[in-house]
Amino acid sequence: MAVDILILSNAPGELATWVKPIVRELRAQLGSEPRISVVLSPCPNASGQEAEIARSYPEVDRVQSADHFFSFLLWGKTAENWNWHDRGVVIFLGGDQFFPVVIGKRLGYCTVIYAEWDARWHRWIDRFGVMRSQIVDRAPEPFKHKMTVVGDLMAEVQTQQSEHSSEELIGLLPGSKPAKLTQGVPLTLAIAEHIKRDRPQTRFVIPVAPTLDLQSLAKYADPAQNSILPLMGNVSAKLVEGDRPYLETQNGLSIELWQSKTERVPVYELLSQCRLCLTTVGANTAELGSLAVPMIVLLPTQQLDAMRAWDGLPGLLVNLPGVGSRIAKVINGAMLKRLGLLAWPNIWAKEMIVPELLGELEAEEVAKLAIDYLDHPEKLEQMRDRLRQVRGEPGAAKKLVSIVVEELN
Known part of the structure; x- marks a missing residue:
């Protein structure tokens, strides 16, 4: 019997670290039988290329961009008038947990939510795959039977560490959205120049985000x-x-540009060859952590009004035309004072195992820290060992898809 699996998601990080392993596992367990559709909802962290990313996954049959989401939510109409089979499951992998409640009821499908930090709408959702047991502990007693601890989907990143190249390779990950690229690109280039003067043998590479073309990257x-x-x-x-x-x-320094669409080497294999990465905050810290790649996390604040990637109401306010810049400075100044651990490995460990540098960062000072790590490989190995300890075991995708299979049966 034909079935539909509808995945709700929203941002590049969720697509890369949640949706991608789930659609692969759906095909592994269910073969070609289900029709897999991805519907995207609006997100302040979106780049506008999310639909293109989802379409690049060969396991996905249909994709609708965030532009048409509310028409689908309110009236059940997709932009291309998709038809739906009588039987199916709605899987929540990013956005607002209220969305699967509405959409599941309208389609008459079972609903499965992947809950990373919190689970909501217990009464109306059929099943929850949760990251940690604490989420189950907080749930009302009558609904705990709906919950299964599956683990962290971000740990599904390839975890086999490649043998290090004899060359000293440093990865630069300045981000994928303008708010981060504006500061991240020139800062990481300046850091690279300082490192190169001290260690002329070092190579540098930027894994270009799939949502960026080279000309757009170069303008920063x-x-x-x-x-x-x-x-x-x-x-x-x-x-x-x-x-x-x-x-x-x-000054003549070359920074290699790696593009996922043209390179034969997978991005995870490339990152695994890096002795060290200089990266912004975000899902990339989870990917590096899962690969056990040492990193220095950078959050420069030279231009506070450029940091407009907050979620929820703050994210809407800082993007208001005319007054958004002034509001952004106020909100970002207040938010930065309250921030705790920022990188995913540090959040997992509840301690600072990879350095987080926040403030008006000086390229020379960051370079000195990077050089110290490179001069003392035992420090890098210690960081790598801690990353292996906290990244979690893979298997969350398999467990979550098993829940989906149970609901279909």
């Missing part, structure tokens, strides 16, 4: 298009295209 290294570049170390670069594209700084 161009002083004519990025006015805060002087605040971030004043290192500019130009794009050199060809079979092996790279950014070349004004």
Whole structure:
């Protein structure tokens, strides 16, 4: 009997670390029988390329972008007038947990929520796959039977550590959205130049986010298009295209650019070859942690009004035309004072196992920290060991899909 599996999601991080392993596991357990659809909801952290990312997953049959979400939520109409089989499951993998309540009832489908930190709407949802047992403990007693601890979906990242190359490779992950790229690109370029002067044998690579083209990335290294570049170390670069594209700084340093669409080497294999990564906060810290790749996490604050990626009401306020910039400075200043652990491995461990640098960061000082790690490989190995300890065991995707299979049966 034909069945539909509808996945609700929203942002690039959820698509990469939640949706991708789930759709693979759905095909592994159910074969080609179910029709897999992905419907995206609006998110302040979205890049606008989420639908393209979801379509790139060969396991997915249909994708609807966030532009048409509320028409679907309110009236049940998709932009392409999709038909639905009589039997199916709605899987929540990002967004608002209220959405599967409405959509599941309308379609007459069972509902399964993956709950990372909190589970809601217990009465109206059929099953929950939760990350930690504490979520079950907090649930009302009559609904605890609906909950199964599946573990952390972010731990599904490939965990086999490749043998390190004899070359010293450093990965630069400045982000994928303008709010992070504006500061992250010039800062990481400046850090790389300082490291190169001390360690000329070092290679640098930027794994370019699938939502970015090379020209868009390069503009953040161009002083004519990025006015805060002087605040971030004043290192500019130009794009050199060809079979092996790279950014070349004004001092002659080459930063290799790795594109997932054109490279044969998977991104996780590339990152596993890195001795160290310089990265922004976000899902990339979970991926690096799951690969046990040492990292330094950067959150520069030279331009507070550029940090407009908060969730919920703050995210809406800071993006208001005209007044958004002033509101952003106030909100970000207050939020930064209250922030705790930021990188996912530190959140998992509840302690600082990878360094988080927050403030008006100086490229030379960050480079000194990176060089100290590179000069003392035992420190990197200690960080790598701690990452292995806290990343969790893979298997969450298999357990969550098993719940889906139970509901279908």
